[in-house]
Amino acid sequence: MAAALQLLPRVARAPLRPLLWGGPVVRLASDMALAEQAQQLFESAVGAVLPGPMLHRALSLDPGGRQLKVRDRSFQLQQNLYLVGFGKAVLGMAAAAEDLLGQHLVQGVISVPKGIRAAMEHAGKREMLLKPHSRVQVFEGAENNLPDRDALRAALAIQQLAEGLMADDLLLVLISGGGSALLPAPIPPVTLEEKQTLTKLLAARGATIQELNTIRKALSQLKGGGLAQAAYPAQVVSLILSDVVGDPVEVIASGPTVASAHNVQDCLHILNRYGLRAALPRSVKTVLARADSDPHGPYSCGHVLNVIIGSNALALAEAQQQAEVLGYRAVVLSAAMQGDVKNVAQFYGLLAQVAGTRLIPSIAGASAEEDAKLHELAAELQIPDLQLEQALEAVAGARGPVCLLAGGEPTVLLRGSGKGGRNQELALRVGAELGRWPLGHIDVLFLSGGSDGQDGPTEAAGAWVMPELASQAAAEGLDMATFLAHNDSYTFFCHLQGGTHLLHTGLTGTNVMDIHLLFLRPR
Numbered sequence: 001m002a003a004a005l006q007l008l009p010r011v012a013r014a015p016l017r018p019l020l021w022g023g024p025v026v027r028l029a030s031d032m033a034l035a036e037q038a039q040q041l042f043e044s045a046v047g048a049v050l051p052g053p054m055l056h057r058a059l060s061l062d063p064g065g066r067q068l069k070v071r072d073r074s075f076q077l078q079q080n081l082y083l084v085g086f087g088k089a090v091l092g093m094a095a096a097a098e099d100l101l102g103q104h105l106v107q108g109v110i111s112v113p114k115g116i117r118a119a120m121e122h123a124g125k126r127e128m129l130l131k132p133h134s135r136v137q138v139f140e141g142a143e144n145n146l147p148d149r150d151a152l153r154a155a156l157a158i159q160q161l162a163e164g165l166m167a168d169d170l171l172l173v174l175i176s177g178g179g180s181a182l183l184p185a186p187i188p189p190v191t192l193e194e195k196q197t198l199t200k201l202l203a204a205r206g207a208t209i210q211e212l213n214t215i216r217k218a219l220s221q222l223k224g225g226g227l228a229q230a231a232y233p234a235q236v237v238s239l240i241l242s243d244v245v246g247d248p249v250e251v252i253a254s255g256p257t258v259a260s261a262h263n264v265q266d267c268l269h270i271l272n273r274y275g276l277r278a279a280l281p282r283s284v285k286t287v288l289a290r291a292d293s294d295p296h297g298p299y300s301c302g303h304v305l306n307v308i309i310g311s312n313a314l315a316l317a318e319a320q321q322q323a324e325v326l327g328y329r330a331v332v333l334s335a336a337m338q339g340d341v342k343n344v345a346q347f348y349g350l351l352a353q354v355a356g357t358r359l360i361p362s363i364a365g366a367s368a369e370e371d372a373k374l375h376e377l378a379a380e381l382q383i384p385d386l387q388l389e390q391a392l393e394a395v396a397g398a399r400g401p402v403c404l405l406a407g408g409e410p411t412v413l414l415r416g417s418g419k420g421g422r423n424q425e426l427a428l429r430v431g432a433e434l435g436r437w438p439l440g441h442i443d444v445l446f447l448s449g450g451s452d453g454q455d456g457p458t459e460a461a462g463a464w465v466m467p468e469l470a471s472q473a474a475a476e477g478l479d480m481a482t483f484l485a486h487n488d489s490y491t492f493f494c495h496l497q498g499g500t501h502l503l504h505t506g507l508t509g510t511n512v513m514d515i516h517l518l519f520l521r522p523r
């Protein structure tokens with residue numbers, strides 16, 4: 001993980017109190033530069049899903065400190081609390097858990113990305129660090145999000161801790177994205193190297209995270225409910241930060257505390273689909289064949305409480321609220337944006353135009369065909385929870401500045417060898433789309449940022465663009481199409497206006513996919 005340590009310049013915070021339309025609202029929204037507001041709202045989205053606030057929302061102790069409450073369930077605490085965790089956001093989650101429950105904690109083991117402690121220290125994020133003599137042992141591994149020997153050692157330590165628990169014990173499991181690579185425990189005779197090769201091949205051939213994790217579960221001792229099984233008969237509470245569209249607990253980090261059906265047929269279909277079935281190593285065939293005839297069937301997880309404590313939707317809800325406070329009519333479009341980045345960019349370009357025309361019908365804006373094209377594209381993208389009609393209706397009735405919010409994870413098919421990330425590439429493409437249909441009398445801005453603060457292998461979280469992007473680029477001799485052809489969005493934005501369009505937050509310590517913000521502000 002690159003040491004992206006620059007903190008977001010703190011934009012002047014507007015007084016965050018509800019305001020009514022028509023009066024001070026418009027003034028407030030127009031007083032601050034649009035780009036500052038966009039960065040502020042991105043920051044508030046991320047702030048809602050930082051480990052500290054999330055853990056404090058999810059857990060509470062009774063006044064005597066003997067009962068732990070999680071949702072509507074209570075657990076007795078009597079020197080019986082253990083903790084394990086794995087994922088990119090788990091260091092901060094463990095620090096928050098230690099802060100809340102430290103006096104009851106007997107022992108803990110977490111598996112987190114290589115270099116994360118040093119990065120957090122360097123960034124001055126002390127709240128993301130464990131205490132000096134913590135009872136939680138930290139393993140760092142899985143460089144480049146691939147399972148390695150260090151992550152394997154961590155997984156074994158976690159397994160050992162779980163297997164030593166008794167019926168009176170309570171195991172707190174902290175899970176976030178990146179957890180699959182940080183908890184590798186291949187079922188023998190499958191080796192770590194074989195698992196690594198298979199996951200790399202599947203990912204490179206475009207397998208979805210659902211497909212990838214179906215295979216990982218079938219080949220792992222701890223995924224697909226294996227960790228919960230190892231901890232039995234102890235009670236298990238899993239606190240899960242979702243980095244997958246729709247928050248499916250069985251997919252996030254390959255569901256180590258969620259019963260899995262271990263469907264071998266599903267695995268074979270997936271391996272077939274990506275042309276990998278014929279060349280499978282013998283060990284993988286052996287494990288799959290064994291799972292098919294496993295007399296014990298799927299693990300049962302009746303002793304487990306799985307709770308999603310943070311998600312993209314939660315982050316968007318916070319940003320939406322703050323946007324309204326700033327005077328915007330704010331609408332969440334979807335927390336499940338997915339699909340090819342080119343189509344997603346085209347969608348946002350058309351959306352800006354159609355929404356602009358609804359906002360000020362007198363301007364020369366979207367035609368009926370473009371309106372139809374937007375709906376067609378939305379249908380093609382198959383966004384499950386898309387609130388397009390509601391958003392357009394809200395825009396039509398807004399009479400003032402509008403902010404449309406969305407989240408998710410579009411896909412970039414890498415063809416070039418440039419430097420970039422999903423968010424920067426999306427922003428660059430949306431910028432190109434916006435330039436094609438200038439909307440007079442309306443300022444438009446689009447921002448895309450990764451909630452973890454690191455977009456691909458760059459030190460930026462994302463970027464923001466306006467319809468003027470193409471002319472700005474041309475004035476500086478930057479050919480957008482060439483940068484796009486090389487997947488070189490980071491280099492483009494570094495050059496453009498001295499890098500001012502890049503979003504810099506440093507590692508945020510959380511991870512709930514990407515945040516997209518589209519602003520339309522009548523001049």
Ligand SMILES: Nc1ncnc2c1ncn2[C@@H]1O[C@H](COP(=O)(O)OP(=O)(O)OP(=O)(O)O)[C@@H](O)[C@H]1O
Nearest residue numbers: 177243412418419420421422425452454455456487
């Ligand atoms: N040059 C590039 N241009 C555009 N996208 C890129 C480029 N290089 C990598 N990516 C994209 O970045 C993503 C990998 O980045 P990263 O390591 O942040 O993983 P991630 O999937 O975003 O993980 P997380 O779940 O933590 O967000 C992939 O989606 C990949 O397609």
Ligand SMILES: O=C(O)[C@H](O)CO
Nearest residue numbers: 177178179180252253
């Ligand atoms: O770790 C994983 O499997 C992915 O980040 C999805 O949660």
